[in-house]
Amino acid sequence: MKVLITGAGGFLGRGLVVPFEERGDSLRLMDVVSFSSRHETVIGDVADLETVMKAAAGMEAIVIAHMAPRTNNSYDFPTLPFDINVKGTANLFHAAVKNGIKKVVVISSTSVMDYCKSENLPHDLPPMSRGFYGLSKVCQEMIAESFALEHKIRVACLRVGYIVDGDKNVDKYGRKIEERAPLDTDRRDIGEVARLFLDREDLTFERFTVMSTPEAMIPWDLRYTCERLNWKPKYDFSWLRIPPNK
Ligand SMILES: NC(=O)c1ccc[n+]([C@@H]2O[C@H](COP(=O)([O-])OP(=O)(O)OC[C@H]3O[C@@H](n4cnc5c(N)ncnc54)[C@H](O)[C@@H]3O)[C@@H](O)[C@H]2O)c1
Known part of the structure; x- marks a missing residue:
């Protein structure tokens, strides 16, 4: 692909x-x-439309x-x-519409769910x-849903947890x-979920939570992602200790 x-x-x-590399995809990285x-x-x-059209x-x-980037307090403005x-x-x-591209994955964040204080989201x-x-x-997800509905683009919004390099644990x-937290998410697990979604022809608009730990299965509804895409995290941070009282 x-x-x-x-x-x-x-x-x-x-x-x-x-x-994506493991599947031999042809990648254009921007x-x-x-x-x-x-x-x-x-x-x-990406804010320049002409550049994006060419890409x-x-x-x-x-x-x-x-x-x-988060530099210079950029998110205060x-x-x-x-x-x-x-x-x-x-x-x-x-x-995507102008180029006839029918599949898009948007990397979202659990920050769009933080407002809800329920134990199981x-x-x-x-x-x-x-x-x-x-x-x-939130706006990224809304744009995604709107284009999915209006232009029949298959879209997944991946609500990813706290991204960690699972080899170096940084x-x-x-x-x-040093310690495992439910939201820990390996970058490659996110890539795997994105790639699995792109393979599917039967899914239209989806929101998935993506974490790597077993502790996210119920509270963050990670089990839906696993069941829907027939996937399970490869990098579950089992090598990190669980903090006491958890
Ligand atoms: N890091 C986390 O823990 C975390 C958690 C949840 C969601 N996310 C999401 O993951 C995605 C990636 O985040 P990240 O942590 O890798 O951030 P990052 O800052 O490391 O990577 C973002 C990349 O976007 C590039 N970029 C910035 N402005 C650009 C522009 N105008 N045009 C093209 N590229 C531009 C930057 O140069 C950078 O390489 C984001 O959507 C973020 O919201 C990250």
């Missing part, structure tokens, strides 16, 4: 590609910051995994989250949030993870 992945040079992107890769790369801004040309699927996360997502869906809880990060993720900021 020919797949465009945005934010591919980022923390998630660098691990998410692995299951990021605004240059990075080295053995795949075709596009260095450009999407000839592709069969898109995985939207970019995000505005609406400009970058909305210019990059939201406008970038709208540009990519527009480009359904995977398809309507998105709602506060703050410019959470609001930008998060995006290089912080060491």
